[in-house]
Amino acid sequence: EAGVAQSPRYKIIEKRQSVAFWCNPISGHATLYWYQQILGQGPKLLIQFQNNGVVDDSQLPKDRFSAERLKGVDSTLKIQPAKLEDSAVYLCASSLEAGGEYEQYFGPGTRLTVT
């Protein structure tokens, strides 16, 4: 079974530029998560999708971050404009359903450096 795929793996941009990350979850997984992991910290949930609907986006900085999951499969996370403090690893995870008994599977992440 293929795992969660993310691209690109690395991205370097200047502040005020825009950037987009892509995630392809495990086939058949209804729930998709985006996390931000700043160096030296644990992952922090940004947004959770159930199929193509948003379940939780309470920690998403909506003035600059946006995410979508068209057709309930792939997802993109966008930052516009980027700030220095957005430098982090962005992790995508998926699970079969949103219930607590379902394990989350994580992708390898996209490392973003904002200069």
Added chain:
Amino acid sequence: GNSVTQMEGPVTLSEEAFLTINCTYTATGYPSLFWYVQYPGEGLQLLLKATKADDKGSNKGFEATYRKETTSFHLEKGSVQVSDSAVYFCALRTGFNKFYFGSGTKLNVKP
């Protein structure tokens, strides 16, 4: 609120040494507790979990016991190997299926 605190690293051990990584939590309600491992260049992988007080999670020689009285979920392994070198994250999951992660503890095992 909900939070997880784990010991700072890095932790450096010789092969076959005993490992303990401390983790304590603050939570409302009755969370489930997890340990995830992150190998270099890879995503987080579930190592073990416990869903209620006094449960013991175990996998690959690692163990952790859910202690409600001390709000702890310490990770232990009797004999570490070089291949165990990674970053270990303690996490809790609330009843709303929301995860809170600790800051991670890097383990270096030397031959």
